[in-house]
Amino acid sequence: MPKIDKPRGEWTIHDIARELGVSAKTVSRVLNHKDGVGAELRERIQRLMAEVGYQPHLGARSLRTRISTCIGVTMPVGPESVPLSQHFVLWIIEQIYAAFGRLGEYVCLDLNPRAGVDAGDYSRGIWQHLFKACVIAGPLPVDDRILRRIHDSGTRYVVFSRLDSVPEANCAVVDYERAAYESTRFLIERGHRRIAMLRSFEGLNPGLERLRGYQRALKEAGIPFDERLIRSTGLSAESVIAGTHFLLAQEGVTALIDSSGMEDGESLREGAARAGKRLGREGIELVAWSYQKDMAVCTEASAHVWLPMRESAREGIMMLADRIYGRAEGPIRVVYPPVLQDYPIGQLLPTPKRFFYQE
Amino acid sequence: MPKIDKPRGEWTIHDIARELGVSAKTVSRVLNHKDGVGAELRERIQRLMAEVGYQPHLGARSLRTRISTCIGVTMPVGPESVPLSQHFVLWIIEQIYAAFGRLGEYVCLDLNPRAGVDAGDYSRGIWQHLFKACVIAGPLPVDDRILRRIHDSGTRYVVFSRLDSVPEANCAVVDYERAAYESTRFLIERGHRRIAMLRSFEGLNPGLERLRGYQRALKEAGIPFDERLIRSTGLSAESVIAGTHFLLAQEGVTALIDSSGMEDGESLREGAARAGKRLGREGIELVAWSYQKDMAVCTEASAHVWLPMRESAREGIMMLADRIYGRAEGPIRVVYPPVLQDYPIGQLLPTPKRFFYQE
DNA sequence: TTGAAAGCGCTAACAC
């Protein structure tokens, strides 16, 4: 029975030390599994710690060692500007659990970094010394200035977006530029000249990548760029319909790339109908993007582009874990190529479970 | 342009103070929105803070104030002893997000508190001064000694289980004792004397509650308790089948309560078949428990007992939020009654989406 | 309205 009278869980290393007539540093050594303590003394200290339910104060530790505790999860953009569903967040958490769950880590979500008393930006968990590492889940605004600071700070992180201003960022992404390039080329090779593109992620880097790939393919083919052939969608089915309607109502448009990421074939169809057009080889030739392999957003599509986003994110998180635990070193750079799936028309594939959608 | 040369995000209040020729305390006052600082000085301090990207060190703050930062989420029992799916955890997180997300809180998951360097029990996040409040997600072992300490510590929490040793606990639960009592009475009133019960949560309080309710109903009716009529299931469909088989193979058994929580009608049917019995009014009369309203685990059942667990958990989390933000005071005690749904046999209701299952 | 000093619990650096 300890002489010192303190409730379980309220002991400090000083209490432990005093109780046993040793120094706090010795207790600290035992706590941190460092050597320099005799076997028998170590044993006694451990026993007392267990008996009184000692747990270290993580704040004090982090203050001294400058090492924080949690694996952070944070999102650069709110749901108002990206069709990120809550399911996306939950999916990310599942992946993080797979990578860290068995190791007894704390996983700390900063779901709304711009609200509350300690409001800041999506990186506040790092500066507030809560996160020892960080998963930045979501696309980055093209004018983001925060990632530069995170990167230069040396904090371990992985981000699911590239950013022009930080080309060396630790990212895990799909190459959207290439996806747009290949989608456009595919249609050019089939004789199309006026190719419309339904786009999303305006103002965000993935949106910019789409535009670049599209423009590059046009340029190579000597087709002038017409900005009216690009239309951004918002969150809703209605906006996919409206965007498709707007694009396909234009003179001479014969093909459409759905790079909205909404995976919403029904709305594409409806938008085409409102423009008095039909999707399909005989009407508007369609290339639709999807986050799942061997899935058909729209059976009328001539090709689907599979964006292995889940796969790249999963690998990025695993690589982050490897770095945290010293199993690997160096930058993280996962860039998965898109896969253009050019199945015969009419082949029936299942519809993808949509990844982004409005709640 | 500040005179002090420090990277953004690495400033302390002392740096801010020195830069402006004031004391750290003054800066601290501004940081914490306390008065005692002139309007103009306050303004200058705030401007500099924004300029250098100042963020407080949460560990240092918590060390001094003994106030922690995160809303914790932790689970008393691992998936090995309870058919808790990862989806359950994700569902909880969704609820917590609904309650706290807009407020800019950090939500910290301790998914595997027994692993890792700072291994402890499910409450370690509290003792380590990481959690200012805590959602304890899952049933408690009957011999749990931890909740008592949490409760007495004054930490705000809500737990999704009752516990005999802490009757005053802040819980949000369904009254399983009553569910078992009403299920049993229902069958007694229909003339049954040998009523079998498929049970889960052995060793956990909800399991004990089931047993008590069952025994109370028998006792009132003067029917002796036969322990062979109770069988615990494990995680798998196979164990539901085996348990049902075991129970229904016994002499004279005419009724079954499925209180396993597995919502697995197919396995009940298969278990009955293996025992050479049929479920239904002409065979083995069944009362099946479900976590969803107006759902039929098994169309052969004479009644379904709806356990509004989702609803109670949601309310418990909301009440916790109310207490954290001072909108309400006092203990949390959400005890939802079960609802016995006694629909005519043959009425077709949808099958519930199972809540607990093996990954 | 503002500041100086002390100390929260821990561990790095250094001494013995």
Added chain:
DNA sequence: GTGTTAGCGCTTTCAA
């Protein structure tokens, strides 16, 4: 193998 000292960044107490 063990102890002493100092200090991480913050806020409380007390003083001016």
